[in-house]
Amino acid sequence: MDTETLTAPKMTARNVSVFYGPNKAIDDVSIDVSREHVTAFIGPSGCGKSTFLRTLNRMNDTIPSARFEGRIELDGEDIYAASMDVVQLRARVGMVFQKPNPFPKSIYENVAYGPRIHGLAAGKAEMDTIVERSLKRAGLWDEVKERLQESGTALSGGQQQRLCIARAIAVDPEVILMDEPCSALDPIATAKIEELIHELRGRYAIVIVTHNMQQAARVSQKTAFFHLGTLIEYGETTDIFTNPRETRTKDYITGRYG
């Protein structure tokens, strides 16, 4: 890998606009997602940060009224091109949702489902390895290794969310999108997820949407501030929080509105 691909952004979005029917939810957003950093999207409720996140793996396709304009590239490849296979795209760009949503199946099956449908494991032994590795990376292995056959929905909220992260990394994605992954969790579970994000950094490009500014400051290196569907400011997290260029950013992070 030469230096150019190392420094080139993992994903680039150019002039992205999203419409829900006649309403414009995202207006002309351009952003680069770096491969070695955690990128945080912050902004008040309804500012379009989740909508924008979902354009990155085309989850918005599932909403009938949503319409997309612009261009998004993954490693230089247009993900909205007709030749792009959306199923493979979503395996490469995994997603963790706001509310933990494990399948009502066993813990083992939750993690094994992705590798199974993509044919990533050749046999039972290999699948066991993938499940163990994924659960270890998600920091859940020690808590569940004795009860892999129990239902994933019987775990606590924080454990369920880490199970969802394990499920996402089991298919070995390149990017992981996290849509407010801690908003349904208590502070201790939140701390564990944040710790996990630190550990996953570098292996996967991570994009996290959060409405908790302290969390953005703690876990990310880059921060993008969205307001009313537009990208107001994007830069190093430390700059955004200590020395914002825009007054709107400053007003938001100091709690003037939100």
Next chain:
Amino acid sequence: MSEAFISVDPTPTDWRDPAMQTRIRRRYAAERRFRLIGLGAVLLSAGFLAFLLISMAMNGLNGFRQTELRLDVDLRQSGAALTAAQLAGPDAEQALAEVDFEGIMRRTADAQYGPRGARLFSPAGRLVLREAVKADPGLLTRPATLWLPAESGIDQAAKGHGTAEADARYRPLAEAGRARIGFNTNFLTGADATDPTAVGIWGAFKGSLLTMIITLLIAFPVGVLSAVYLEEYAPRNRWTDMIEVSINNLAAVPSIIFGLLGLAVFLQVMHLPRSAPIVGGLTLALMTMPVIVIAGRNAIKSVPPSIRDAALGIGASRIQVVFHHVIPLALPGILTGTIIGMARALGETAPLLMIGMRAFIASPPGGLAEPATALPVQIFLWSDDVSRGFVEKTSAAIIVLLVFLLAMNGLAIYLRNRFEKRW
């Protein structure tokens, strides 16, 4: 701010105020009243159900019993040219068919019960005699005592519903120990007949069973796939709205209309055999399908979207989402809807009348294309008959239909509990 608030309402709320107490009393009274009304409604419906079941049982249980008269038979003197060797051979049915069992029964009965003795026995008696010989060829070479079904009047007299004339004929028989009441196996194994003592429910039961199998095989896959397509794939536009309205209307169309449709399409256009379970099944499938579609759509709709997101988010295709996650989670609801639809189809009479399943069919259907009748139609036909013997047969057939229904519902509950996922 706070001063202004206090000046608007200076006195604190008095929770012990008489007006407040009255309000509380009224609230409790309303609660109590509502609970009593609800309980009353439950008791009323339970009462009706109990009345139905008890009256059915009281009338119907006699239908499963049959009065039998004693007949001492000696086939050696009957002139029947039948040997044990023939019965063991391959042409046993042929050989049996050539024997005049009716004549044997009549002559023997006349000899033992006086000149009109044969009239005491049911026409089904010769069949019992025939089966007895078939089961035990030894009867050909030695005298034996058999119990053959009595005719309807005697049967009713034995069960306490007889006319004065029948009672007079029955009493001496009972006193002589020549009559007894036994289990009516013929009712469970036979088909329709003209004489109430000779009828059986098996023909109608088998007809219903075959009809239901066709209905299930067609309505379930078509209904479920329609529901899946409409919920998961179809775009929301004017066409799908129209389809939705049509399906809802179809579920409310009177069943006799479906019968006319079946008559016009399956019999007139496609020339399928009249009175056959396959036509009945197709017609009832048309009627059941909208019910399954509606129930299936509701069940699919109630699968949380987060599960779909989860599967899509790790790169499952639409069809994988549907078959790995949505259908398994919706299955209990789909099954419940299917069973409700099937139960309705099982009890349906009108459309079957239209396609000719009301014919008098004296033998159980051998296949899907053979003439048959169905349980509710059989009940309808028997209830039309004035003979007292058919009253109890009607009730007995209703008991069989209800048991069939209960078995289906029991199966549905079992399946639903099996597939139900705990969250």
